[in-house]
Amino acid sequence: MGLSRLEKAQTWLFRxxxxxxxxLFQFFSxxxxxxxxxxxxSNPLLLLSATQxxxxxxxxxxxxxxxxxxxxDRIQEVNPFLNAVVKDRFAAAxxxxxxxxxxxxxxxxxxxxLEDRLPLxxxxxxxxxxxxxxxxxxxxxxxxxRGVVAxxxxxxxxxxxxxxxxxxxxxxxxxxxxxxxxxxxxYGITCNPYDxxxxxxxxxxxxxxxxxxxxxxxxxxxxxxxxxxxxxxxNGIFGHKPTPGVVSCxxxxxxxxxxxxxxxxxxPMCRYAEDLLPMLRIMAGPNADKLSLSTKVDLKKxxxxxxxxxxxxxxxxxxxxxxxxxxxxxxxHLEEDLGVKVQQVxxxxxxxxFQIWDTYMGLPDKDGKPPQAFAELxxxxxxxxxxxxxxxxxxxxxxxxxxxxxxxxxxEMTHPSKASPIIIQKKEKLQKDVEELLGTDGVLLxxxxxxxxxxxxxxxxxxxxxxxxxxxxxxxxxxxxCPLGLSEEGLPLGVQVVAGKLQDHLTLAMAxxxxxxxxxxxxxxxx
Numbered sequence: 001m002g003l004s005r006l007e008k009a010q011t012w013l014f015r016x017x018x019x020x021x022x023x024l025f026q027f028f029s030x031x032x033x034x035x036x037x038x039x040x041x042s043n044p045l046l047l048l049s050a051t052q053x054x055x056x057x058x059x060x061x062x063x064x065x066x067x068x069x070x071x072x073d074r075i076q077e078v079n080p081f082l083n084a085v086v087k088d089r090f091a092a093a094x095x096x097x098x099x100x101x102x103x104x105x106x107x108x109x110x111x112x113x114l115e116d117r118l119p120l121x122x123x124x125x126x127x128x129x130x131x132x133x134x135x136x137x138x139x140x141x142x143x144x145x146r147g148v149v150a151x152x153x154x155x156x157x158x159x160x161x162x163x164x165x166x167x168x169x170x171x172x173x174x175x176x177x178x179x180x181x182x183x184x185x186x187y188g189i190t191c192n193p194y195d196x197x198x199x200x201x202x203x204x205x206x207x208x209x210x211x212x213x214x215x216x217x218x219x220x221x222x223x224x225x226x227x228x229x230x231x232x233x234x235n236g237i238f239g240h241k242p243t244p245g246v247v248s249c250x251x252x253x254x255x256x257x258x259x260x261x262x263x264x265x266x267x268p269m270c271r272y273a274e275d276l277l278p279m280l281r282i283m284a285g286p287n288a289d290k291l292s293l294s295t296k297v298d299l300k301k302x303x304x305x306x307x308x309x310x311x312x313x314x315x316x317x318x319x320x321x322x323x324x325x326x327x328x329x330x331x332x333h334l335e336e337d338l339g340v341k342v343q344q345v346x347x348x349x350x351x352x353x354f355q356i357w358d359t360y361m362g363l364p365d366k367d368g369k370p371p372q373a374f375a376e377l378x379x380x381x382x383x384x385x386x387x388x389x390x391x392x393x394x395x396x397x398x399x400x401x402x403x404x405x406x407x408x409x410x411x412e413m414t415h416p417s418k419a420s421p422i423i424i425q426k427k428e429k430l431q432k433d434v435e436e437l438l439g440t441d442g443v444l445l446x447x448x449x450x451x452x453x454x455x456x457x458x459x460x461x462x463x464x465x466x467x468x469x470x471x472x473x474x475x476x477x478x479x480x481x482c483p484l485g486l487s488e489e490g491l492p493l494g495v496q497v498v499a500g501k502l503q504d505h506l507t508l509a510m511a512x513x514x515x516x517x518x519x520x521x522x523x524x525x526x527x
Contacts, residue, residue, distance in 0.1 A: 008385050027239075038213055038525065040526075045067055053067055054122065060105075063097070064123075064166065067097070075168065077215075082193060083190050086171060096166050104121070119282065120165040120278075125161075127207075128171055131251050132150040133153060138150035142377075142380070153251070154251035163282045170183070176378065177227060178408060179459070182206055191456075194453065195453065196489070198234070198491070200234055204253075204269065214523060225466055230469055232494070233448035234524060237271050237481060239266045239268065240280060241267050242284070243265070244413060246284050258361070258369070275431065302506065303443070307350065308327060311348055326484050330495055357421045374409050387410040403457075443499055446496045447468050447496065448468065453492070472496070478498070478501065482496075482510070482511050490524075
């Protein structure tokens with residue numbers, strides 16, 4: 001069913017307004033430097049998965065110190081271009097790597113004992129700065145939190161460290177983790193390794209950037225509207241948003257409020273698909289038993305579905321031809337290679353994806369307490385900011401906040417607080433239809449975004465395209481973001497693979513399959 005005349009008029013007016021604000025923003029914004037390319041990867045250790053590195057370290061084919069040093073060298077080589085790692089712990093990491101090598105020398109139980117007890121022993125790890133990592137900054141890019149240092153490890157970080165991983169440092173986020181570009185006035189702006197004039201996504205954009213640049217092999221991100229999947233898509237890597245509640249989201253900043261805990265997930269980000277499942281098993285801790293991660297998946301016995309776009313939302317732009325084409329190629333490959341039928345389906349309620357996300361993010365908790373206002377978070381630990389005053393300060397170059405954060409606070413200030421019964425009904429209908437469609441053996445292909453990585457600041461004028469990822473948070477489904485090669489411009493392509501609740505193992509199996517079929521991560525500059 002197409003758009004009504006009213007919806008078409010709303011769409012035209014909305015996009016015309018965005019074009020006007022885009023021109024205004026360009027006038028006040030500094031110019032970006034000309035495009036440059038990253039140095040190519042020279043150390044072959046950087047081209048191995050975490051699983052392969054752990055095996056080589058256990059077998060003493062390479063030392064943990066060598067691997068950690070290789071990644072330190074790569075970070076030092078590319079981070080001046082990317083601004084992805086905002087604080088390192090290189091000296092401590094090398095000390096921990098030396099202890100790993102000593103432990104392996106003294107181990108008498110054999111390789112199997114080490115693999116079972118410490119599956120990531122000696123493998124480097126990067127961590128999103130909004131996760132608490134002991135001794136590291138813990139600000140989420142907020143100027144007023146400058147100087148805040150984490151005193152403990154967030155649970156998934158602690159579990160990865162307990163499995164032997166060696167943290168190298170923390171990576172940049174959007175201000176307060178609520179925007180699709182990783183930019184804040186504390187650390188600055190992060191760039192995409194495939195094109196420095198483009199964004200790496202957000203809020204886990206520093207993670208996506210450093211992983212895509214082959215300066216990290218595994219990392220951790222969080223996702224309440226696409227904050228794992230958009231950076232993974234824009235930077236050509238794998239990422240998994242688990243079923244909510246499986247991986248702990250404690251000791252992250254900002255904390256959730258209202259009903260947001262139901263929609264946020266913490267999960268793995270990596271360059272190689274084979275690392276997703278072991279990482280998820282570790283990060284989930286005892287909750288891993290809720291998932292069927294040891295179950296072997298026969299893809300030929302699954303039911304496959306494809307949705308090429310949201311049906312024409314007023315808020316989102318059309319999906320680009322190159323992303324429609326690559327999803328079609330995935331469909332054709334599945335049908336030809338596996339002998340399955342991929343059914344193209346239409347779920348009309350997806351047109352309301354942004355409104356659904358926006359409504360449910362603002363719902364009060366079971367005690368009736370609403371989510372914390374964004375203007376309050378921006379002012380912590382002091383008083384809430386005045387958004388219009390901050391906008392005026394920004395135009396004079398005096399604000400501590402980014403334009404994205406200021407606009408979000410303004411929108412929230414003028415936003416009606418009452419939830420629309422119509423949108424609640426649309427969500428409930430969509431939830432029912434999706435759960436009936438997928439069951440326990442269904443897999444859905446859905447676009448990751450409307451286009452490949454945008455240029456810096458451009459998301460301000462296509463602010464709601466994240467609905468392609470955000471609506472899946474509200475539905476509570478596990479989703480794996482899979483890279484599918486590069487566009488003609490050399491930018492990553494990809495697709496979201498979705499399954500029913502607690503069926504994470506299906507999307508992880510699909511990631512391994514699609515990596516073999518489409519090549520997985522590609523080195524930036526190597527088309």
